Amino acid sequence: SYVLTQPPSVSVAPGQTARVTCGGNNIGTKNVQWYQQRPGQAPILVVYNNNDRPSGIPERFSGSNSGNTATLTITRVEAGDEADYCCQVWDSRSHVVFGGGTKLTVL
Amino acid sequence: EVQLLESGGGLVQPGGSLRLSCAASGFTFYSYAMGWVRQAPGKGLEWVSLITGAGGNRYYADSVKGRFTISRDNSKNTLYLEMDSLRAEDTATYFCAKGDNGATMAVVVLWGQGTLVTVSS
Numbered sequence: 001s002y003v004l005t006q007p008p009s010v011s012v013a014p015g016q017t018a019r020v021t022c023g024g025n026n027i028g029t030k031n032v033q034w035y036q037q038r039p040g041q042a043p044i045l046v047v048y049n050n051n052d053r054p055s056g057i058p059e060r061f062s063g064s065n066s067g068n069t070a071t072l073t074i075t076r077v078e079a080g081d082e083a084d085y086c087c088q089v090w091d092s093r094s095h096v097v098f099g100g101g102t103k104l105t106v107l
Numbered sequence: 108e109v110q111l112l113e114s115g116g117g118l119v120q121p122g123g124s125l126r127l128s129c130a131a132s133g134f135t136f137y138s139y140a141m142g143w144v145r146q147a148p149g150k151g152l153e154w155v156s157l158i159t160g161a162g163g164n165r166y167y168a169d170s171v172k173g174r175f176t177i178s179r180d181n182s183k184n185t186l187y188l189e190m191d192s193l194r195a196e197d198t199a200t201y202f203c204a205k206g207d208n209g210a211t212m213a214v215v216v217l218w219g220q221g222t223l224v225t226v227s228s
Contacts, residue, residue: 001169033213035152042202042220043218044218045215048207048216086151088152095154095166095211096212096215098144098154
């Protein structure tokens with residue numbers, strides 16, 4: 001089955017740039033989605049198809065995907081961005097695959 | 108308003124059964140694949156099952172195959188998950204999820220608020 005690997009945690013100061021990575025075998029050949037999940041809440045989609053944003057998601061959120069690593073980048077980080085971030089791909093054999101999630105802490 | 112509302116969670120003994128429901132509103136239900144994603148306490152997201160828009164194809168994670176059954180009633184805009192032979196490791200919040208097209212859940216565009224299933228004696 002296809003596996004996505006994320007770091008357990010990332011810390012960043014307010015106003016700085018946060019980068020959350022998602023590793024997978026040739027993930028660059030797949031479309032990657034990113035979900036934000038605040039404590040006690042349902043996930044919400046923040047990036048889809050590698051670097052598209054749903055309506056209502058700030059331009060501060062962007063994504064990239066190449067080789068074996070996809071990256072979610074959050075610029076000008078705010079306290080409200082503190083949450084868990086999870087990557088996801090569609091795999092023809094494994095279907096819906098999620099990464100383990102990364103806790104973003106705003107210092 | 109586009110929304111998904113789950114119900115049916117609760118406490119069940121190991122080996123027992125439970126049926127979850129998800130009422131959808133605000134979109135053309137039959138046009139979209141739907142599924143279930145769960146999250147054990149303090150853990151990450153785990154895909155459980157999905158069903159295509161017309162209901163013709165169903166897929167399951169290996170961890171639930173043979174024990175869980177997904178179905179939908181497009182006349183009632185409702186998604187179901189029948190869970191049998193429940194185990195302690197099935198304890199989780201179960202989220203109803205909407206795909207981005209009728210055939211796959213390549214993108215989960217909408218999530219319900221979740222319903223908690225606890226398997227314990």
